[in-house]
Amino acid sequence: MFQLGKTIVSEEIIENDFVCNLSACKGACCVDGNAGAPLEDNETTILNDIYERVKPFLRAEGIAAIEDQGTFIKGEDGEWETPLVNGSECAYATFSNNGTAKCGIEEAYNEGAINWKKPVSCHMYPVRVREYTELTAVNYHRWEICDAACALGEELQVPIYKFVKEALIRKFGTAWYEQLEVVAKEHLRQ
Numbered sequence: 001m002f003q004l005g006k007t008i009v010s011e012e013i014i015e016n017d018f019v020c021n022l023s024a025c026k027g028a029c030c031v032d033g034n035a036g037a038p039l040e041d042n043e044t045t046i047l048n049d050i051y052e053r054v055k056p057f058l059r060a061e062g063i064a065a066i067e068d069q070g071t072f073i074k075g076e077d078g079e080w081e082t083p084l085v086n087g088s089e090c091a092y093a094t095f096s097n098n099g100t101a102k103c104g105i106e107e108a109y110n111e112g113a114i115n116w117k118k119p120v121s122c123h124m125y126p127v128r129v130r131e132y133t134e135l136t137a138v139n140y141h142r143w144e145i146c147d148a149a150c151a152l153g154e155e156l157q158v159p160i161y162k163f164v165k166e167a168l169i170r171k172f173g174t175a176w177y178e179q180l181e182v183v184a185k186e187h188l189r190q
Contacts, residue, residue, distance in 0.1 A: 002187075003135075004179050007172065012140035013160040014184045017153030018126055020163075024148030027101030029125060031089040032145055035075050036082035038121040038128075044080050047071040050105070050114045057104040057113070058092065065091040082119065092118075123167035126160060159184070 001008050039047070051071050055063060062085055069083040069091070083091040094104045105118045117123060126149075128141040140160060153163065161168065161180060169177045 002183055004176060004183065006134070007136045007138050007176070009138040009180065009183075010140055011187060013127055013138065013164075014187050016140060016150065016160050017156070017158055018146070018149050018160045018163050019153040019156050019158050020146075021148040021152045022100055024152075025145055026099055027093070028145040029122075029143070030093040030101035030103065034087075035077075036073065036084050036090055037092075037119045039072055039080035039082065039119050040121075041080065043119055044072045046116055047082075050108070050116060053113045054092070054105055054108045057094065057108045057111070059094055059104075061085045062091040062093065062104065117170075120167060120171050124164050124171060127164050127168070129171065 001010055003009070048071050051066065058066070065083050065085045071083075072080050073083045075081040085091050085093075089101060090103075092104045093101045094107060095101055103118050103122065105114070105116070108114045109117045121128070126141050126143070126146060128139050130137040130139070153160070161184060165177065168180070
């Protein structure tokens with residue numbers, strides 16, 4: 001671990017490679033698990049504000065789940081998260097003809113209906129952030145459904161921190177990311 005400002009960062013995001021391989025996993029991260037996508041406090045307001053513009057991009061099951069549970073829920077851990085459809089996939093998930101899960105929020109963004117890409121936790125995956133009183137922990141979340149992404153990242157030689165560069169800048173800012181790059185170069189030289 002190393003410290004960048006008020007963050008404690010795991011070396012694993014430098015030492016491990018990762019590139020999403022949707023053809024292999026079919027977007028399982030939007031379907032598997034026991035909770036919705038983690039949300040930051042301000043993202044709950046954003047979801048409320050954009051819902052009507054995102055709704056045309058969602059499946060009937062997702063719309064029903066959102067209209068029943070709300071655009072966000074409080075999870076068992078007391079944190080905000082996206083609602084699920086029957087305890088399974090994210091209510092904002094859509095599916096392509098080949099069964100690949102995609103994000104309806106991101107589809108709305110790509111079509112210009114909204115100017116918010118998706119929850120930052122989804123954008124940063126496989127990096128997970130945990131806020132503490134004084135510091136924020138930035139860690140690599142290993143999940144077997146991403147084994148193909150790890151293999152593709154290794155093949156293409158793309159470290160996790162580079163794969164999620166845009167999301168890390170979105171979360172922590174350009175200056176923070178530039179410091180991360182300096183630390184990464186130094187760490188990999190050792």
